Each structure stands twice: as C-alpha cells, then as structure tokens.
Amino acid sequence: MGIPDKRTIIVVENCLGYTGAFKAILQVVENLSDQYRFVFVLTQGSSVGEILRQKGIFVYHLPFFPLQRKIKSIILYIPKLISNSLRLRAIVKKEKAVVIHANDIYNLSPLLVKLSLPGIKLVTHIRILQNSFPKVIYKTWVGLAELCSDVIIGVSKASLQPFSPSKRLTLIHDGISRDEAYNYSYEPEPLNYNLLYLANYIQGKGHELAIETFALVLKEKPNARLTFVGDTFGLPNNELYKKVLIDKARDLKIESSVIFKSFTNDIEKEFKESHVFLNLSEAESFSFTCLEALYYGVPCIATASGGPQEILDNGTYGILIYERNKHKVANEILKLLNNPDQRLLFSNRGRLYVRKVFSPQSTSYKVNAIYSRLIS
Known part of the structure; x- marks a missing residue:
C-alpha cells in the first residue's frame, strides 16, 4: 500500500x-x-x-x-x-x-x-x-x-x-528554537551599554516612551546606546511614525545615541550585541521578542501588557513595569545596568527557563x- x-x-x-x-x-x-x-x-x-x-x-x-x-x-x-x-x-x-x-x-x-x-x-x-x-x-x-x-x-x-x-x-x-551563530559574551562593565528595542514601527509598540525614558537614562549613563530595529512594511502611516520618532530623538538632543534600523534577518546578532532588551508596548498578547531575548540570554525589561507577564513569570525571569511612566522605567533600567550580578542571573536563568518551558x-x-x- x-x-x-x-x-x-x-x-x-x-x-x-x-x-x-x-x-x-x-x-x-x-x-x-x-x-x-x-x-x-x-x-x-x-x-x-x-x-x-x-x-x-x-x-x-x-x-x-x-x-x-x-x-x-x-x-x-x-x-x-x-x-x-x-x-x-x-x-x-x-x-x-x-x-x-x-x-x-x-x-x-x-x-x-x-x-x-x-x-x-x-x-x-x-x-x-x-x-x-x-x-x-x-x-x-x-x-x-x-x-x-x-x-x-x-x-x-x-x-x-x-x-x-x-x-x-x-x-x-x-x-522557540534557534541555531545560534554567535556567542553571548557577558560584560559586567562594558565600554558602552547597548539597549535593544526590537519592534516594528507601529503606534502602540512603545517607541515614544522608550525615547523619553532613554533621555533620562543618558543623564546618568552617557555611554548608553539605544537601538531600534523594525519594519514599516512600506505603509505611509508607519513611515510617518518612524520619522516622528527620529524627530523626537533630535528634539531631546539624544540623536547621536539613538540608532534607527530597518528589518534584519540577523536578529540573533542584534540580541547578542545588547546588554538589555526593552519592550514597553501598550498591549502584547504574547511577545515573541521577549521570548527571543530570554532565549539568547539578554536581560529583559517589559511592561506588564499581557503576554510578557506570563513569559517573565511575573518578574522571575526579567523586570516587569506596571506603570508606563518614563521616570519609573528609567529607574529600573539604571538599577539593572548598575547591577551586573542581576543581569547575569537573568541571563542564565532565562536561557534555561525558555528552553524548558517554551x-x-x-x-x-x-x-x-x-x-x-x-x-x-
């Protein structure tokens, strides 16, 4: 047969x-x-x-x-x-x-x-x-x-x-499962602190809050860098939104420390070159990016916007933000940057957890x- x-x-x-x-x-x-x-x-x-x-x-x-x-x-x-x-x-x-x-x-x-x-x-x-x-x-x-x-x-x-x-x-x-092409090198005190924001340029994804927050972080960590990576899908509204974000960084006089990238196939490289991952979205049913951050061993800070709470297990595997306030978010970022032991703990714990549960x-x-x- x-x-x-x-x-x-x-x-x-x-x-x-x-x-x-x-x-x-x-x-x-x-x-x-x-x-x-x-x-x-x-x-x-x-x-x-x-x-x-x-x-x-x-x-x-x-x-x-x-x-x-x-x-x-x-x-x-x-x-x-x-x-x-x-x-x-x-x-x-x-x-x-x-x-x-x-x-x-x-x-x-x-x-x-x-x-x-x-x-x-x-x-x-x-x-x-x-x-x-x-x-x-x-x-x-x-x-x-x-x-x-x-x-x-x-x-x-x-x-x-x-x-x-x-x-x-x-x-x-x-x-999630990925073949990894790069090593993740833990740096207690890097020359520059790289913050990654991986989200398509769509309103509601939290980009504006990230820029406002980062302006506060820079005052204490002038060696910090914020990198946005995402797609506009060629849609006029998204293109306009991205321009608004670029203008906002310029108005806050932080444009030299903020990088805007387009979509990339090499997501792993972006994660492995970062020290902290941010997701300040207004609403996330799941958040594959938070999952990827933990998978690659990058400490994650995310708003309690739905899915991230379950992925981070209510703060066990990363930091949850319960109020979308730039001062509170900046404070959590600075605390994590100033605590290399906590970053290492989140990195190791997250990698093991995601591979076991997801x-x-x-x-x-x-x-x-x-x-x-x-x-x-």
Whole structure:
C-alpha cells in the first residue's frame, strides 16, 4: 500500500512583513509538514510570500482589507469582505482543504467561509488583546469567533480572557528554537551599554516612551546606546511614525545615541550585541521578542501588557513595569545596568527557563493533536 496523500490545511495570514505571529505559525508548519500539506493565503503586498515559496510552501494572495475608523474604510469593508470570502472559499474547495487555520481573530473571511462550508474545520488563533482595538469591534470579533470556530487557540491567558469558558478554548504558548551563530559574551562593565528595542514601527509598540525614558537614562549613563530595529512594511502611516520618532530623538538632543534600523534577518546578532532588551508596548498578547531575548540570554525589561507577564513569570525571569511612566522605567533600567550580578542571573536563568518551558516541539505537538482530532 502507498502512503496516503497528506490532508491540506489552509493558513490565513494577514501580516505584511516578518512578524512574531508569522514566525510562530511558520515554526509549527515546518514541524508538521511531514504530516500535512500546508497552503498559505496572504494579504496582497505581503513580503513573506517569497520566504514560504523558498521552503516549498504554496502561496495565494488576496486583497484583505483592514477595518479602520475612517468612514471610507467602513463603507468599503463589507463588499471587500464578501469578495475576499468568496475567493477564499474557492481556494479552499480547489485545494480540497479540511482545515482553515486563521492566524488571528480580525480577518473575518475564514469565518464567513466556515458558515458557507460547514464541513470545513476552523481553528482561530488569538494573537491580539482586546485593548488593541475599540471595545465594540473586538467584542464583535469574539462573538463571531465563538460562533464559527471549532477550536480557539490563545497564546496567553490574557488573550483568552474576553472569551466565555468553553471546551473549544485552549492555551498554547508559542515555542522557540534557534541555531545560534554567535556567542553571548557577558560584560559586567562594558565600554558602552547597548539597549535593544526590537519592534516594528507601529503606534502602540512603545517607541515614544522608550525615547523619553532613554533621555533620562543618558543623564546618568552617557555611554548608553539605544537601538531600534523594525519594519514599516512600506505603509505611509508607519513611515510617518518612524520619522516622528527620529524627530523626537533630535528634539531631546539624544540623536547621536539613538540608532534607527530597518528589518534584519540577523536578529540573533542584534540580541547578542545588547546588554538589555526593552519592550514597553501598550498591549502584547504574547511577545515573541521577549521570548527571543530570554532565549539568547539578554536581560529583559517589559511592561506588564499581557503576554510578557506570563513569559517573565511575573518578574522571575526579567523586570516587569506596571506603570508606563518614563521616570519609573528609567529607574529600573539604571538599577539593572548598575547591577551586573542581576543581569547575569537573568541571563542564565532565562536561557534555561525558555528552553524548558517554551519548546517548539511541545507547541507543534499540541497543534497537531487539534488537527488530528478535527480531521478524524
């Protein structure tokens, strides 16, 4: 007897570029590709299509249209949603897919396809928190996800809070595993203290607070450097936001100590050249960057914005900021820079903890169990 054909799973991904959410789902797909055939449906203009094609994964592009607060956006949203849902439905039928895996809650096309094709199984991943969007919109998404999804996966306890208790809800943390090309050299008193801020240039990610905080840090640590690394995805609003940040650093007269970098494939190098990692985001359902910081042994300071609390285990493996106040954040940064023993403790403890608790094999095993149950 021959080996039976693999069942096809459609992954609907809305990212325009390389994000933590995409990184996480790609890891699962690669781990399970010997058991299933995966097909990605990306938003038009996404730069990750080439990454997938190089890995032998088939890709479709659809003009997914994000819901915004502008009147024009609201008027166009419904017809665009219907059009994209019909096209996604055609892809599902053409590929003979048995499962749609929506890699976030805010794209409603998979939900409409599920309503029109009840036999298809729908897995919805929750990767954004409710305070990232207007309350009425997020509650609508939650209600529709509860109505249509066969399984709802939360990446953190915080991401599942808006949902009613149900057997369909499950918590699966993202996992991480990397081949390391660089050594991390611990420096008790380095020539320059390098602070890393890895986040795409999107409002709400905490860049402005980081700049204001860093201006205070520089007064006591003139040998400190702050490096931002992220993507604008070529979007005008993000490009403008990045310019605002550059201007802010100039207005505070700290531009010589602040570096703005674009997206890089060599994330490990950025981490290994840093002494402290910062994440001052307003809301994080998980925070893959905090996970990466611990994995690479870089002490982490993050706002208690959802996911980071669970990753840092309420402060056991890093410093949590409970009030987004520049003076308090600066004080915590300075305390950590002045305490090399604490930095070393966080570095060693974090590396061991992440490798033990956030295993990609464990994540993939749990997702595979869901697929197997739904298909059978």
